[in-house]
Amino acid sequence: MHTEHPAPAPEGKSADRSAKKFVLGVDLDGVVADFTAGLRPIAAEWLGVPVDSLPVDVSWGFREWGLEKSGGYEALHRHAVKERDLFRRLPPMQGAPAALRRLSTHDVRIRIITHRLYIPWFHREAIRQTADWLEEHGIPYWDLCFMRDKAAVGADLYLEDSPNNIEALRADNHDVIVVSNSTNRHLEGPRAEDWEAIEAMVVARLQAHASR
Numbered sequence: 001m002h003t004e005h006p007a008p009a010p011e012g013k014s015a016d017r018s019a020k021k022f023v024l025g026v027d028l029d030g031v032v033a034d035f036t037a038g039l040r041p042i043a044a045e046w047l048g049v050p051v052d053s054l055p056v057d058v059s060w061g062f063r064e065w066g067l068e069k070s071g072g073y074e075a076l077h078r079h080a081v082k083e084r085d086l087f088r089r090l091p092p093m094q095g096a097p098a099a100l101r102r103l104s105t106h107d108v109r110i111r112i113i114t115h116r117l118y119i120p121w122f123h124r125e126a127i128r129q130t131a132d133w134l135e136e137h138g139i140p141y142w143d144l145c146f147m148r149d150k151a152a153v154g155a156d157l158y159l160e161d162s163p164n165n166i167e168a169l170r171a172d173n174h175d176v177i178v179v180s181n182s183t184n185r186h187l188e189g190p191r192a193e194d195w196e197a198i199e200a201m202v203v204a205r206l207q208a209h210a211s212r
């Protein structure tokens with residue numbers, strides 16, 4: 001069967017070698033997938049308001065959209081995934097799939113780490129839509145981890161936008177590049193504004209790692 005993804009390393013020596021590969025931990029929402037852009041039209045429909053009335057520069061939890069009067073964020077999220085295929089339809093962040101394809105040609109193991117299963121009883125939909133979306137956009141990866149505690153998964157470098165996750169990872173001495181958006185401007189760098197910058201920073205880390 002043809003596969004877009006690299007085959008897993010066989011047992012033995014080559015498995016040991018692959019275990020030492022530089023692991024790039026990649027968050028999905030707000031990093032590879034433009035979650036705000038994808039959710040915004042669904043939120044406007046849910047609230048019965050024009051899309052333009054919902055600000056793009058939101059804080060964590062979309063407080064600016066006034067979701068409380070319509071059941072809160074969780075109700076919208078559940079509807080968006082179950083009835084609007086949110087995770088299947090999200091636009092990718094500009095340049096992300098192509099940059100990940102280029103990065104995958106380096107000696108790196110791309111490990112996608114996402115916390116998309118935080119609402120119970122629709123895990124099957126969330127996982128299926130996520131896997132379909134990654135295939136559709138030709139995004140290469142070795143591992144796909146649905147995890148809340150991202151430090152528990154282990155990576156040499158994380159790409160992350162959630163302020164809580166960034167702070168938790170840094171408190172645990174992990175190397176994190178802040179992927180900039182309106183939720184995380186208060187955090188210290190290193191940070192990247194777009195995928196061109198992310199790619200350059202990751203390549204620099206890979207070169208430093210290889211020369212150690």
Ligand SMILES: [Mg+2]
Pocket residue numbers: 027028029030031160161162
């Ligand atoms: Mg995120």
